[in-house]
Amino acid sequence: MSDAVILPVETVVPRTGSATARMVASPSVVGGFILVGAVVAIALLAPLLAPHDPYAQDLTRRLVPPIWHEKGIWSNPLGTDNLGRDYLSRLLYGARISLLIGLAVMLISGLIGTTLGLVAGYFGGRTDLVISFIITARLAMPVVLVALAVVAVIGGSLPVVILTLGLLKWDRFAVVMRSATQQVRSLDYVTAAEAAGASRLRVLLGEILPNVFPHLIVVATVEAGSAILLEAALSFLGLGVQPPLPSWGLMIAEAKNFMFFSFWLIAIPGTALALLVLGINLLGDGLRDVFAPEGRA
Amino acid sequence: MAVAQAQPPVLAVEGLSVTIRTPAGPLHAVRDASFDVHRGETVCLVGESGCGKSMTSLAIMDLLPPTAKRQARRLAFAGTDLARASRAEVNALRGNRMAMIFQEPMTALNPAWTIGEQLIEVYRRHKRSSHSEARDRAIDLLAKVGIASPAERLGQYPHQLSGGLRQRVMIAMALMCGPDLIIADEPTTALDVTIQAQILRLLKSLQREFGIALLLITHDLGVVARIADRVHVMYAGAIVESATTKELFAHPCHPYTRGLLSCLPRSGVIESGTRLGTIPGVVPSLIGGIEGCAFRSRCQHARAGCAEALPVRFPSTTHRYVCVEDFSATAKLGEAMA
Numbered sequence: 001m002s003d004a005v006i007l008p009v010e011t012v013v014p015r016t017g018s019a020t021a022r023m024v025a026s027p028s029v030v031g032g033f034i035l036v037g038a039v040v041a042i043a044l045l046a047p048l049l050a051p052h053d054p055y056a057q058d059l060t061r062r063l064v065p066p067i068w069h070e071k072g073i074w075s076n077p078l079g080t081d082n083l084g085r086d087y088l089s090r091l092l093y094g095a096r097i098s099l100l101i102g103l104a105v106m107l108i109s110g111l112i113g114t115t116l117g118l119v120a121g122y123f124g125g126r127t128d129l130v131i132s133f134i135i136t137a138r139l140a141m142p143v144v145l146v147a148l149a150v151v152a153v154i155g156g157s158l159p160v161v162i163l164t165l166g167l168l169k170w171d172r173f174a175v176v177m178r179s180a181t182q183q184v185r186s187l188d189y190v191t192a193a194e195a196a197g198a199s200r201l202r203v204l205l206g207e208i209l210p211n212v213f214p215h216l217i218v219v220a221t222v223e224a225g226s227a228i229l230l231e232a233a234l235s236f237l238g239l240g241v242q243p244p245l246p247s248w249g250l251m252i253a254e255a256k257n258f259m260f261f262s263f264w265l266i267a268i269p270g271t272a273l274a275l276l277v278l279g280i281n282l283l284g285d286g287l288r289d290v291f292a293p294e295g296r297a
Numbered sequence: 298m299a300v301a302q303a304q305p306p307v308l309a310v311e312g313l314s315v316t317i318r319t320p321a322g323p324l325h326a327v328r329d330a331s332f333d334v335h336r337g338e339t340v341c342l343v344g345e346s347g348c349g350k351s352m353t354s355l356a357i358m359d360l361l362p363p364t365a366k367r368q369a370r371r372l373a374f375a376g377t378d379l380a381r382a383s384r385a386e387v388n389a390l391r392g393n394r395m396a397m398i399f400q401e402p403m404t405a406l407n408p409a410w411t412i413g414e415q416l417i418e419v420y421r422r423h424k425r426s427s428h429s430e431a432r433d434r435a436i437d438l439l440a441k442v443g444i445a446s447p448a449e450r451l452g453q454y455p456h457q458l459s460g461g462l463r464q465r466v467m468i469a470m471a472l473m474c475g476p477d478l479i480i481a482d483e484p485t486t487a488l489d490v491t492i493q494a495q496i497l498r499l500l501k502s503l504q505r506e507f508g509i510a511l512l513l514i515t516h517d518l519g520v521v522a523r524i525a526d527r528v529h530v531m532y533a534g535a536i537v538e539s540a541t542t543k544e545l546f547a548h549p550c551h552p553y554t555r556g557l558l559s560c561l562p563r564s565g566v567i568e569s570g571t572r573l574g575t576i577p578g579v580v581p582s583l584i585g586g587i588e589g590c591a592f593r594s595r596c597q598h599a600r601a602g603c604a605e606a607l608p609v610r611f612p613s614t615t616h617r618y619v620c621v622e623d624f625s626a627t628a629k630l631g632e633a634m635a
Contacts, residue, residue, distance in 0.1 A: 125363050188405040195358050195399075196392030196419045196470070199385075206418075210409035 022290045029286030035279025039272075043095040051075070052086035054093040054246045059084050063262050078268055081251070082258060087265070090246040091272060097247040098228045098276060101162060105227035106220050108166025113173020114216060120174070121181025122204055131174070138171045144233065151239040161240050165227050176219050180212040214288045221284025225277040232273055248273050306333035307477050307510040308357065308395075312370035315352045315361065315534075324584045326352040326365065328534040334478065339504060339511040341521045341542075343557075344531035347580060350514045353531075354480045357512075358397055359387050375477050393423035396471035400483035402463035406455035412439075412466050413451030420473045438469040442499060461492035465499070472503065479504075482514045497524050518561050522546060527615070530554045533580055533591035538618035550612060550624040552596045590620065598622050 023029045042049065064080040065071050066087070078087040120131035143165075150164045184190060185208060193207045209216075232249025234240030236256075241247040243254070248269040255265030315327035327349040334340045342350040356367045359379065372379040374395060379387065391397075399405040407415060416435040420426060426434075432451070439447030442465040455463055464484065471479050481500065485493040501524055504511050515521060521528055521542060528545045530538040530553065538551040549555045559574030578595035581587065590596070593603035602621040611617050612625035 188399050188401050189407040191360055192397070192399055192405045192467075193407070194360055194391070195397040197388045197390070197423060198392070199388055202422075207407055207409075211407070213409075 026286045028282045032279045032283030035275055036283055039095050039276050042092050043099050046092040050089035050092045052089045054089040055244050057083045057085055066264050094246040094248045101231040102224040102228040104162045105165040106224040109170035110173050110220050113170030114177050117174040117177025118181050118204055121178040122185050135174050143168050148239055156239045156242050158241055173219050176215050180215045181208055184208050184211045214291050218284050218288045221280050225280045306335045307375055308334040309373040314368045315356050315365055317365045322584050325534055330536050332529050334510045334512050336510050337508045338526045339524050341513045341525035341528045343521050348531040349534035350531050351482055354482050354514050392419050393474045394476050395478040396476040398467050398471050398481040398484045401487050402460050402467055408455055411452055411454055416470055423474045438472050442469045460488055464496055478510045480512045540616040544616045551618040551620055552598050553592045
């Protein structure tokens, strides 16, 4: 206490401190990191953590309630589903699917959208006109319906879902990157870099990208979260990941017939989904604040 | 100056025009501007906001916005024809042999990189040197522009420096590759008065040390008097009067130049207690063509001939102005009247 009184200046330091120091000081980064980190750890260590094979059915032990229920048993801490598969094991393996979808869709759509947005924002003029038209055309398509149609025609599987969502969900990247680039490109330091002989590619990647990066982080996390939810929705509708793969969305879909008598079947994967998406969004929000160059200006 | 004139100029601009596309029609931001900048010489382009002086500097550096078109009979920099050079050729010159200092030091440095990263990158891009060599040069130059403990400053971000320090960093960055020409667009406008004086002194001494040609864009006649060898007065996109600094302040000829000088408080010339002069009216619209003299709507000497082609008058070999009225003989008298 007394130290804080003697050195009040110290309280201002985190703003200008190293990125690591500012990350540790931000509650949303820490909270998001713990949530996402936990899911990543679960996904990586699923074979070690899972008490049973997630695909092993045992029809003699169907719909066993979780352990906090009075009929719960320790061999299946989160109970079993309607085919007698261990729910905990399926939940742990399901984390892999969700993370894989979130990450892969984010990378594919991020690459497409960021490239389009940067190019449109930087070059402007006719280039911008063409790319804006492509973005508008894409925005006119309802993602879920198009994804449903594509998956219905080609057939649902993990790679198809990833590619479909990746090729559809770049619109927000493109829109945000385009307007962020337009703002940054008119700033003096971009002109100064051009005046110092930097090539266009160099200006785009070296001057503009680092300064729109905070926006990119936010969009990327929001999109990863939304991709995970979309996959869950597609799987719920039966057109996403196909059984018997343990996807969280599929688990909710399979549980919907039993929700009035075995509520946990929906609540458990639903909570897991919500926590993961919450964690990703918290992390994105916090990282934006940490990396924002405006914060340092 | 006579020695400098004997060599070919570092920068030769002849008949430079910049036209900006606007919804209302083409805007003639620069009209037929011609001037030379020699080695070791400071040339000032002076004029009020919107007179085309910044557009001139951007046109030379090929940094015009996409809506603006540049035309020139001749735009030569140290033997290279800038009007015909490819983008790659221009990029090889920019930052290397011709550098630019911007008005706003608070925004002209990239907030995402440290001072050192930005200085070193410019040098390595053009000189293909090692990192340590570029770093040594950056430290040298930061010390030269008057920054204490330069090695520590290299690791700092722009937001950690004051405006004056950032402008010094910008100057150091312009000097990194040892340019022949530096274009400074209002380099002191964003700084407070004491820092302005320091930066001008620094520019002058560095120019003398390295023999750089300096093209300074300013609206401030005080800056002109302090630093310039030659001055070009711009009005509505055209150069209306060119002279050495001495001639311009002693014998201003063009009515616009005289008007500008009468707006300036000068000790010994303008008595205390008298009102400073003003120029009535506003700058004419630059959209569409301007026939004859652009200043005639505000000029007290205006007459019928002002709307036609104007004669170029030469009071001396280094002094020229464009006006129907001949003020060459009455220049000294006009000075006394002002």
